[in-house]
Amino acid sequence: MSDVMIMLNKNELPRAWYNIHADLTQPLPPPLHPGTGKPATPEDFAAIFPAPLIEQEVSRQQWIPIPEPVLDIYTMWRPTPLIRARRLEQFLQTPAKIYYKDESVSPAGSHKVNTAVAQAYYNKISGTKRLATETGAGQWGSALSFATQLFGLECVVYMVKVSYEQKPYRRSLMQIWNATIHASPSPQTEVGRKFLEADPQCPGSLGIAISEAIADTVSHAHTKYALGSVLNHVMLHQTVIGLETREQLQRAGDSPDVFVGCVGGGSNFAGLAFPFIFDRNRKKSARFIAVEPSACPTLTKGPYCYDFGDTAQMTPLLKMFTLGHGFVPPGIHAGGLRYHGMAPLVSALYADKLIEAVSYPQTAVFEAAVTFARTEGRIPAPETAHAVRAAIDEAVQCRNRKEAKTIVFNFSGHGFFDLVSYDKYLAGKLDDFSYSEEKINEALRSLPKVNEPA
Amino acid sequence: MSDVMIMLNKNELPRAWYNIHADLTQPLPPPLHPGTGKPATPEDFAAIFPAPLIEQEVSRQQWIPIPEPVLDIYTMWRPTPLIRARRLEQFLQTPAKIYYKDESVSPAGSHKVNTAVAQAYYNKISGTKRLATETGAGQWGSALSFATQLFGLECVVYMVKVSYEQKPYRRSLMQIWNATIHASPSPQTEVGRKFLEADPQCPGSLGIAISEAIADTVSHAHTKYALGSVLNHVMLHQTVIGLETREQLQRAGDSPDVFVGCVGGGSNFAGLAFPFIFDRNRKKSARFIAVEPSACPTLTKGPYCYDFGDTAQMTPLLKMFTLGHGFVPPGIHAGGLRYHGMAPLVSALYADKLIEAVSYPQTAVFEAAVTFARTEGRIPAPETAHAVRAAIDEAVQCRNRKEAKTIVFNFSGHGFFDLVSYDKYLAGKLDDFSYSEEKINEALRSLPKVNEPA
Numbered sequence: 012m013s014d015v016m017i018m019l020n021k022n023e024l025p026r027a028w029y030n031i032h033a034d035l036t037q038p039l040p041p042p043l044h045p046g047t048g049k050p051a052t053p054e055d056f057a058a059i060f061p062a063p064l065i066e067q068e069v070s071r072q073q074w075i076p077i078p079e080p081v082l083d084i085y086t087m088w089r090p091t092p093l094i095r096a097r098r099l100e101q102f103l104q105t106p107a108k109i110y111y112k113d114e115s116v117s118p119a120g121s122h123k124v125n126t127a128v129a130q131a132y133y134n135k136i137s138g139t140k141r142l143a144t145e146t147g148a149g150q151w152g153s154a155l156s157f158a159t160q161l162f163g164l165e166c167v168v169y170m171v172k173v174s175y176e177q178k179p180y181r182r183s184l185m186q187i188w189n190a191t192i193h194a195s196p197s198p199q200t201e202v203g204r205k206f207l208e209a210d211p212q213c214p215g216s217l218g219i220a221i222s223e224a225i226a227d228t229v230s231h232a233h234t235k236y237a238l239g240s241v242l243n244h245v246m247l248h249q250t251v252i253g254l255e256t257r258e259q260l261q262r263a264g265d266s267p268d269v270f271v272g273c274v275g276g277g278s279n280f281a282g283l284a285f286p287f288i289f290d291r292n293r294k295k296s297a298r299f300i301a302v303e304p305s306a307c308p309t310l311t312k313g314p315y316c317y318d319f320g321d322t323a324q325m326t327p328l329l330k331m332f333t334l335g336h337g338f339v340p341p342g343i344h345a346g347g348l349r350y351h352g353m354a355p356l357v358s359a360l361y362a363d364k365l366i367e368a369v370s371y372p373q374t375a376v377f378e379a380a381v382t383f384a385r386t387e388g389r390i391p392a393p394e395t396a397h398a399v400r401a402a403i404d405e406a407v408q409c410r411n412r413k414e415a416k417t418i419v420f421n422f423s424g425h426g427f428f429d430l431v432s433y434d435k436y437l438a439g440k441l442d443d444f445s446y447s448e449e450k451i452n453e454a455l456r457s458l459p460k461v462n463e464p465a
Numbered sequence: 466m467s468d469v470m471i472m473l474n475k476n477e478l479p480r481a482w483y484n485i486h487a488d489l490t491q492p493l494p495p496p497l498h499p500g501t502g503k504p505a506t507p508e509d510f511a512a513i514f515p516a517p518l519i520e521q522e523v524s525r526q527q528w529i530p531i532p533e534p535v536l537d538i539y540t541m542w543r544p545t546p547l548i549r550a551r552r553l554e555q556f557l558q559t560p561a562k563i564y565y566k567d568e569s570v571s572p573a574g575s576h577k578v579n580t581a582v583a584q585a586y587y588n589k590i591s592g593t594k595r596l597a598t599e600t601g602a603g604q605w606g607s608a609l610s611f612a613t614q615l616f617g618l619e620c621v622v623y624m625v626k627v628s629y630e631q632k633p634y635r636r637s638l639m640q641i642w643n644a645t646i647h648a649s650p651s652p653q654t655e656v657g658r659k660f661l662e663a664d665p666q667c668p669g670s671l672g673i674a675i676s677e678a679i680a681d682t683v684s685h686a687h688t689k690y691a692l693g694s695v696l697n698h699v700m701l702h703q704t705v706i707g708l709e710t711r712e713q714l715q716r717a718g719d720s721p722d723v724f725v726g727c728v729g730g731g732s733n734f735a736g737l738a739f740p741f742i743f744d745r746n747r748k749k750s751a752r753f754i755a756v757e758p759s760a761c762p763t764l765t766k767g768p769y770c771y772d773f774g775d776t777a778q779m780t781p782l783l784k785m786f787t788l789g790h791g792f793v794p795p796g797i798h799a800g801g802l803r804y805h806g807m808a809p810l811v812s813a814l815y816a817d818k819l820i821e822a823v824s825y826p827q828t829a830v831f832e833a834a835v836t837f838a839r840t841e842g843r844i845p846a847p848e849t850a851h852a853v854r855a856a857i858d859e860a861v862q863c864r865n866r867k868e869a870k871t872i873v874f875n876f877s878g879h880g881f882f883d884l885v886s887y888d889k890y891l892a893g894k895l896d897d898f899s900y901s902e903e904k905i906n907e908a909l910r911s912l913p914k915v916n917e918p919a
Binding site: 015016018021023083086087088094100116118119120156157160161179180183184186187188189381385387388389406427428430431433434437 | 469470472474475537540541542547552570572573574610611614615633634638640641642643795835836839841842843846881882884887888898
């Protein structure tokens with residue numbers, strides 16, 4: 012009987028998150044105030060985030076203890092399994108070893124819950140009664156609904172209208188977990204009403220939904236805002252993934268050559284990779300590959316500069332790889348990867364060439380997903396399937412070069428709510444959206460002119 | 466940090482299935498040939514089942530080794546977690562301990578895979594090239610598709626037409642795993658064509674789909690039939706659930722007072738309960754509760770007698786609790802519990818009063834499911850929610866009586882493909898189908914007249 016699942020005991024759950032900001036040779040370029048263009052102060056964030064999260068956002072402390080009530084909830088599904096994909100290896104006839112960290116076992120079905128629980132907790136102890144957020148297809152919204160339900164917070168989710176109507180299943184999850192969901196643009200906020208007046212049929216976008224969630228936050232008492240990716244504190248909370256993986260690989264006696272994760276805002280990739288990047292015990296030659304859709308090629312085609320996090324220019328400016336806050340990616344099924352920017356921490360590592368990036372069109376991604384499902388049984392989310400594609404390609408290269416490398420990728424979420432996209436792929440009806448240089452150049456012209464702080 | 470998940474290592478996976486037939490004081494009443502009414506011989510089954518499964522069907526050997534290739538696949542998700550539902554306990558303010566065995570973590574999302582893998586394996590080594598089966602909502606069809614895909618067998622699934630059209634997601638799963646799916650009644654078989662001729666809009670039924678799968682089997686070379694519940698060998702394969710649970714409870718230092726599982730054909734209940742029923746170490750006072758829908762009250766309202774397994778009277782006659790093979794249960798959302806009969810092994814134990822049965826209407830069941838989802842995070846399948854209801858009621862009774870009992874139930878599958886039914890429940894649009902004595906009495910009149918063998 013072969014070694015397939017590598018499990019940890021609950022007492023091996025990490026007790027602290029790893030903050031990679033501590034190990035960067037220089038601190039991140041600071042966020043800038045959207046009005047003044049000057050470095051934003053912690054006070055600037057106080058209207059939308061509770062103090063402990065603002066503190067984590069700017070902290071350069073290497074280890075930050077995980078509070079007991081958060082650990083207590085983590086134990087409902089953590090430590091998650093690390094699984095050796097032996098059947099996939101056999102199918103590919105590769106000498107490589109392929110492992111995947113299965114974050115899909117969480118109640119909401121993805122890694123997003125790791126930060127949702129932490130954010131709900133810090134808001135709870137800071138006196139927040141109500142959290143506002145946005146969601147596209149609903150991965151983040153459902154994770155936050157689950158977390159707020161456990162802490163007895165209200166949760167209001169602005170869900171991009173086209174997803175609200177066409178993807179009802181994660182909406183159902185949110186309802187089961189007691190969240191209030193508004194199709195965005197909504198009549199709830201001034202910005203929403205403005206978009207509805209201009210076009211009552213407006214399908215919405217993540218940019219509008221973010222603006223509505225922030226507008227809701229600042230206009231309601233005891234309400235804060237929660238974001239599911241991009242920010243430093245989100246990356247921090249996700250490091251439980253990599254910390255567990257490190258322990259599990261040690262138990263398996265393996266040291267990886269290649270780490271792989273998909274990137275939208277960057278948090279699941281960061282969660283897996285960060286604890287290894289500055290680790291003295293990792294192989295010197297180890298590579299870290301961020302995988303993005305070629306329809307939204309932030310790292311592979313964008314510049315590294317200051318930009319807004321949302322379309323309506325309400326958020327602070329962050330220095331990051333970006334396609335411009337005006338960029339609207341085509342409607343690929345991996346909705347979670349349709350974001351114009353990239354986490355500042357991931358961006359800084361990419362600028363320093365500590366990590367690599369690669370992009371794939373969606374039919375190649377679904378082909379890999381189906382290969383995985385037919386060998387390993389599990390159905391990846393379309394986002395996760397990007398990591399599967401890159402892991403398979405690395406393993407095939409190992410076969411061609413006769414190299415017995417060890418590859419680890421993050422299985423960030425399951426695809427049970429995305430089966431319509433699999434149906435389309437299997438019926439040969441899936442489009443590849445070609446990367447449009449023109450469209451990106453147009454969006455890049457929307458980049459704000461910024462005097463970078465020295 | 467409280468003890469939540471109790472995990473076993475892969476080397477603690479059971480190496481043999483437990484055959485409760487060995488411990489019954491007398492052998493089960495034999496199946497009868499549908500044509501002659503005489504006890505069916507192993508040869509009678511040879512047209513539809515491979516020899517090793519027929520052997521298991523009649524075996525009275527107490528332990529049957531699990532073949533290495535089956536164990537090897539089990540390790541892809543087994544041992545499954547046993548989880549202490551502390552948050553549910555707190556919510557109910559009960560002194561009871563509640564544990565659930567999480568079978569939803571399998572690739573196909575339910576316990577069905579435990580027998581699907583075993584059946585695919587024994588067919589493979591017996592020279593079968595192709596397996597035919599029926600499915601209602603698709604739990605069993607998707608489990609068998611997964612298993613046949615891993616063993617390189619063809620799989621053809623006759624799926625009840627109304628489900629084929631209204632519940633496309635488990636159909637998508639089956640397609641991903643390479644199965645061929647026919648909406649039943651189909652033009653593929655004579656019996657299907659007959660139904661289509663009579664009514665081209667015929668929505669189908671499980672009874673018709675079984676008949677089509679058997680008709681397909683006997684008319685194709687190298688093809689056998691696979692059944693997902695009811696039969697002895699299916700109960701046998703499911704005992705990995707209870708065997709693991711026994712080990713996990715021992716580790717937790719607990720000995721249960723109450724075991725709970727939902728029953729349609731009986732296999733997930735059997736899987737959990739059978740290893741404990743004749744166990745000398747279990748509490749003498751322990752109770753075993755089978756939970757069924759009040760819309761299909763096989764154990765609580767049916768007689769114990771010989772009946773056919775399908776509507777078209779093609780299967781052998783089995784002695785079981787039954788509502789009559791002509792009984793068509795109302796369209797409750799727990800499709801997997803809409804079966805007129807009950808596994809002969811479960812029936813014999815119930816007749817001997819070694820187990821109990823209870824029934825619930827579906828709104829009470831969904832209320833329990835939502836309570837569970839809001840405390841424990843996991844979304845139960847509508848079938849599983851019946852077990853949740855009974856476990857909660859037992860725990861509430863413990864509160865009222867101030868008894869610190871230990872309750873264990875089987876979380877047989879997740880509800881990610883059943884969220885439409887949750888939406889209906891939350892919108893107050895779910896019907897309770899009242900139990901119709903008249904309808905059952907009518908169906909009971911269809912029971913065959915049988916001279917029971919001495």
